[in-house]
Amino acid sequence: MANYVNLVFCLCVSSFFLGLIVLMPVLLVLFASPSSPSFSINIFDDQTLNMTKSDDDSNMTIHFDLKLKNENSAIGLHYPDQLNITFSYFPNVSMIVNLADYKLDSFYQGNGKTRHVRDVVETNSFPRVLDGTDFIAFRVDLVGSYRYKKAGTKRHKVELGCVVGVNVTDNTKMQSGFIKLVEPGLDSKLKKKPPPDYAGAYR
Template identity: 75%
Template structure:
């Protein structure tokens, strides 16, 4: 007498078994990703249209703006990030190697970033002075500094502070970037901590 085989049950059990085997393989990986998360990465494309916006309004006044694209990436595929405080970005330039002159400041409001997500912040800032070429060169040496905090989306985590920066060279004659694409903000940042502060009435060499 032939036995009746319930193929539907066999298929269902095979799916269940495959599911639990998959969990056994994935769980250690997910636990490692969750237990040892990475910090976010930051990079910037200063003047992402590849040319700075310098327009002379009249003989005595010059308007200088910086178009930028700030990229914030959550490097973690298994955990989200909170940015609980505003992120401050400072744009400066080096008239010479002795100190920095602040051009403009930008503030990004606090926000949440999901697992593995990337956020682009494209905006424009207007400088309070017109930058000059680095002494002895034909290049404007810009400095971008970022200060902020982040916190992992899991119970009991504390705020982590980031202080990062980068230098971006721009040809003074053509106003075009000497580096293309995004430039990573890295430690140590805040060159202004290491450089002599300019006098209050300084407006360029």
């Protein structure tokens, strides 16, 4: 009986250490080389679009759904600073005009969790079509930082963006659903207000 108990004990100990040997490389990969979070956005979803400016229009409303996903199943994420989301548009290929800014307060995101931020922003002006086209080329930029929930980690800066085109003729989006925010993000050299005599046409 004693020999049987010893045999079972040895088998259990062997299985435990074998399991550690198998899991150790996986755990090392998960903790030593964690993935960056992913960000995507859906604007104008379930919103009646009217991209034709009337004489009474001075601004417009943008409905958006920002999706933030922690791609790590073993590590949580802290967003220690505000996330800044900027909505802009291109009146031409060499200029970008700010429409609205949105700030998301710092928060913690658990292992493998996805968060949706659904909200509305009102623009400070009405966007113009991209010169020579029937499209309004909207730009969404996200700037912020994150750090992994483990000892000794530093902040990682995030600068991502995407372009969303809307046809003013039939009020349809060029891309449907969520659009991933990718690098390069900020078109900082283009961020300037148009001159007062800018002749871009409204549609």
